[in-house]
Amino acid sequence: MESQETLQLTALNAVHDALGAKMVPFAGYRMPVQYEGVSVEHHAVRNGVGVFDVSHMGEFYVEGPDALAFLQSVTSNDVAKLHSGKVQYSCLPNDQGGIVDDLLVYCFDAQKYLLVVNASNMAKDWAWLQAHLGSFDVQMRDESAATSLLAVQGPLAVKALQSLTEVDLDSMTYYTFGVGSFAGVENILISATGYTGAGGFEIYMPNAAAPAIWQAIFQNGSGLGIVPVGLGARDTLRLEMGFCLYGNDINDETSPLEAGLGWITKFTKEFTNSDNLKAQKEAGPRRKLVGFELIDRGVPRHDYPITDATGTPIGIVTSGTMAPSVGKAIGMGYVPSELASPGSTIYVEVRGKLLQAVVVSLPFWKGNKA
Amino acid sequence: MMNVPADLRYSKDHEWLRIEGDFATIGITDFAQGELGDIVFVDIPTEGETMDAEEVFGSVEAVKTVSDLYLPVGGEIVEVNPDLDGAPETVNSDAYGAGWMVKIKMSDPSEADALMDATAYAALIGA
Numbered sequence: 001m002e003s004q005e006t007l008q009l010t011a012l013n014a015v016h017d018a019l020g021a022k023m024v025p026f027a028g029y030r031m032p033v034q035y036e037g038v039s040v041e042h043h044a045v046r047n048g049v050g051v052f053d054v055s056h057m058g059e060f061y062v063e064g065p066d067a068l069a070f071l072q073s074v075t076s077n078d079v080a081k082l083h084s085g086k087v088q089y090s091c092l093p094n095d096q097g098g099i100v101d102d103l104l105v106y107c108f109d110a111q112k113y114l115l116v117v118n119a120s121n122m123a124k125d126w127a128w129l130q131a132h133l134g135s136f137d138v139q140m141r142d143e144s145a146a147t148s149l150l151a152v153q154g155p156l157a158v159k160a161l162q163s164l165t166e167v168d169l170d171s172m173t174y175y176t177f178g179v180g181s182f183a184g185v186e187n188i189l190i191s192a193t194g195y196t197g198a199g200g201f202e203i204y205m206p207n208a209a210a211p212a213i214w215q216a217i218f219q220n221g222s223g224l225g226i227v228p229v230g231l232g233a234r235d236t237l238r239l240e241m242g243f244c245l246y247g248n249d250i251n252d253e254t255s256p257l258e259a260g261l262g263w264i265t266k267f268t269k270e271f272t273n274s275d276n277l278k279a280q281k282e283a284g285p286r287r288k289l290v291g292f293e294l295i296d297r298g299v300p301r302h303d304y305p306i307t308d309a310t311g312t313p314i315g316i317v318t319s320g321t322m323a324p325s326v327g328k329a330i331g332m333g334y335v336p337s338e339l340a341s342p343g344s345t346i347y348v349e350v351r352g353k354l355l356q357a358v359v360v361s362l363p364f365w366k367g368n369k370a
Numbered sequence: 371m372m373n374v375p376a377d378l379r380y381s382k383d384h385e386w387l388r389i390e391g392d393f394a395t396i397g398i399t400d401f402a403q404g405e406l407g408d409i410v411f412v413d414i415p416t417e418g419e420t421m422d423a424e425e426v427f428g429s430v431e432a433v434k435t436v437s438d439l440y441l442p443v444g445g446e447i448v449e450v451n452p453d454l455d456g457a458p459e460t461v462n463s464d465a466y467g468a469g470w471m472v473k474i475k476m477s478d479p480s481e482a483d484a485l486m487d488a489t490a491y492a493a494l495i496g497a
Contacts, residue, residue, distance in 0.1 A: 038433045039408045232434050299411055299431040321433055322410035351429065
C-alpha cells in the first residue's frame with residue numbers, strides 16, 4: 001500500500017472510511033475518489049444533489065489597506081469589479097507566460113479578500129504571493145489547515161440546505177457569497193460556486209464543525225436522494241463543462257490566452273507579465289485549448305498525442321473521459337490555432353491507433369433538456 | 371465478500387478462465403472490475419487471431435483508467451462477447467457471467483495448469 005502516514009487527512013477522513021469510500025492520495029491528501037461509483041455519483045449531481053469533501057483546497061486571507069492593489073498586480077482578472085459578497089474566477093500568471101495557479105477571489109471589502117487555491121499548488125502559491133508583496137501594505141494569513149470545505153452541488157442543493165441556514169440561498173446569484181449560521185454553527189461562509197455546472201454551493205467551515213455539518217446536510221437531504229461524491233465524478237462533471245483542471249489543462253507553461261481564459265485576463269490594468277500576454281493576444285496565440293469528441297470508439301486520456309491524419313503529432317490531450325451525461329468520449333487538448341474552430345478534424349493516438357475526433361464548442365454539457 | 375467462484379482458474383492479471391475441453395471462456399474477475407470502477411468501453415480487436423499466453427488481446431476502459439487484457443493461455447480467439455459493445459457495464463454487474471470477454475481454443479490446454487485455483491487467487495487479493 002502507499003505510505004498513507006505521510007498524507008494529510010481531512011476532518012472527514014473517518015466519515016469517508018465509514019461510508020466505504022475508495023481513498024487515494026491526491027495533492028498530498030488522502031481523499032475519496034468514489035463511494036458507490038463514478039457514474040452513479042455523477043448523475044446524482046446532474047439530476048439531484050451530491051456532497052463533495054474538498055477540504056484539501058487552500059484558503060489564504062489577504063487583508064490591509066493595499067489588498068486591492070496587491071491582488072490587481074498578481075491576478076489576471078479585474079479585482080476592482082468585485083464588491084462585498086462577490087466572487088471572481090481568476091489566475092495568477094507567472095512571468096514566463098504560464099500560470100502559477102487558477103483561483104477564486106472572494107471580496108469582503110476592498111481591504112479584505114479570501115483566495116481559494118488548488119491543494120497541489122498551495123505552497124507554490126504562498127511563496128509566489130509572498131515574493132510579490134513588495135511594499136504593499138497587506139497581511140496574508142493561511143487558513144488552509146484549519147478550514148474544511150464542502151461542495152453541495154446539483155439542482156436540489158437549495159432544498160437540501162435552505163432549512164439549515166438563515167442565509168437566503170434561493171436568491172443568491174452565481175458567484176456571490178453570504179456569511180451566517182449554518183446547522184447551528186455561526187460565521188459560516190456559503191458561496192454559490194462550484195466545479196460541476198450543476199448549480200449549488202460551497203460551504204467553508206472550521207475543521208471542528210465539519211463532521212456535524214456533514215451529518216446535518218445528509219439528514220436534511222435524506223428525502224432528496226443526497227449522496228456523497230468523490231473526486232472521480234468531480235473530474236467527469238468539470239470536464240463536461242470544459243472547466244480547466246490545473247496540472248492537466250493549465251500549468252506553469254500554458255498561457256491563460258491559449259487556455260481560453262482570455263475572459264479572466266483583463267488588460268484594463270497592469271499585472272504580472274501583462275505586457276507579454278497583451279502582445280500574445282494581439283498576435284493571436286499559436287495554439288489553443290479546445291474541446292473535442294471522439295468519432296471513433298475509444299477514450300482519450302491525459303498526455304495522449306493529438307495528430308493530423310498522417311499521425312504526425314500536432315498537440316496533446318490534457319483531459320479526457322467517457323462523459324456520463326453527454327454519453328460520448330470527450331477530451332480537451334492543445335491544437336494549433338488554425339485547427340481550433342468547432343468542426344475541425346483532428347486525431348488522437350490511442351494506444352497506437354489513430355482515432356478520429358472533431359473539435360466542438362464548450363461546454364460539452366449544454367444542460368438538462370427541458 | 372469478495373466473489374471468487376471455485377470452478378474457475380485465475381491469472382495474476384486478474385482474469386478468469388472457465389475451461390471446457392480445449393476451449394476456455396475468459397473474463398476479468400470481480401475484484402478487477404471493482405478496482406477499475408465503471409467500465410465504459412471494452413476494446414477487443416483480436417477476434418480470429420492466434421496469440422501466445424501473456425499477449426495483449428484487448429483493453430478495458432473505465433471512467434478513470436485503461437487496462438490491458440492479457441491472454442492467460444495461448445490460443446485462437448474464436449469469439450468476442452458481442453453484447454459488451456452496447457453494454458460494457460455488464461462487466462461490472464456480472465463479471466463471471468454475461469460480462470465474459472472472449473472464448474478461445476487453447477493451443478496447449480496444459481498451460482492452464484499453471485494458473486491459480488480459487489483458493490490461491492483469493493489469497494492473492496486478500497479475500
